[in-house]
Amino acid sequence: MTKRIRSKIARGSGELAILSILSEQQLYGFEISRQIGERTGGALKFTLASLYPLLYDMEKRGWVEGRWQANHAGRDRRYYRLTPNGRKQLAPLKKEWRTFFHALDTLAGVSHA
């Protein structure tokens, strides 16, 4: 039960992190993982094994779309960008997480921890 909840939380936070970062610019997998790591001070870390199944699943759901194009070094990379459907998911997801953290805060004062 706890494992399932933890897995759902991890998955949900991963989706939000990816949607948020792609809402600013299109990026390829390695850059997505690096930027999320850098911008969260390493608190959120995507390995290859955790990133791509999630990205492909989000692509299947029509939230992001990938397209091969050359990066700044001239190498082909699969760039992901948000679809209009993905952009629509962002606000409700943020709201869900805000509610979630508010609830935890009320319960355990986590924001002051």
Added chain:
Amino acid sequence: MPDWKTIVRERMSSPNSPLNLKEDVIAELAAHLEEICEEARLCNLDEPAAINLALQEVDDWRVLAASIRRAKSEEDSVNDRTKSLWLPAMANLIVAPGLLMIIQKLAVQPRVLWIGDMALVLYLPWLVTLPLFGGLGAFLAKRAHARFVHRLIVGLSPALAVLGAFALVLPVSLVIDRQAFRHFPFAYFVLTICNWVVLPAFALLLGTLPFLGELAALDTQRGTT
């Protein structure tokens, strides 16, 4: 630098799970590992250590391969509804009206019940077979793990389709030729709906009911997973 595509391809395949990942997935994962390795090299790691660091991104390649196959598979999301709702409903929608057409072609006379000066036209052989079709549709939906509402919709689909047609045709006809409806009393429309929607729906429901069982357990389970 190692050939990352070969490494990924080899690790993602196993004797028990034949490789069916597309080359662009392998290329994408290989490119990711290549960049990790290059970045590690820039941090002065020697090549074996950098390669080792990149490979640490994946604990179990078979688990990763399975996760990607599952994520890439269209089957679970798109086809679930198709299998549990649309296909059984289509089957029901083809077979039930098809039988009515055959009955009419065979010139089977309907039983006509007069209510005042209005007639209720009953194709009894057709109505008698409708529970069978409702049951068949609901059975197919249940076999595809359809939820309660979907099983009900599939079972009643021929009646719902006629109701939909009425809901569409009547307002449109009213707009096109308002005068035409002057000759028909309101009761005529009620009778028509009874004749082609309510009675068939009732007959279909009789057949559907046995396949609506286990609804509470199934739907509760869905709600918690």
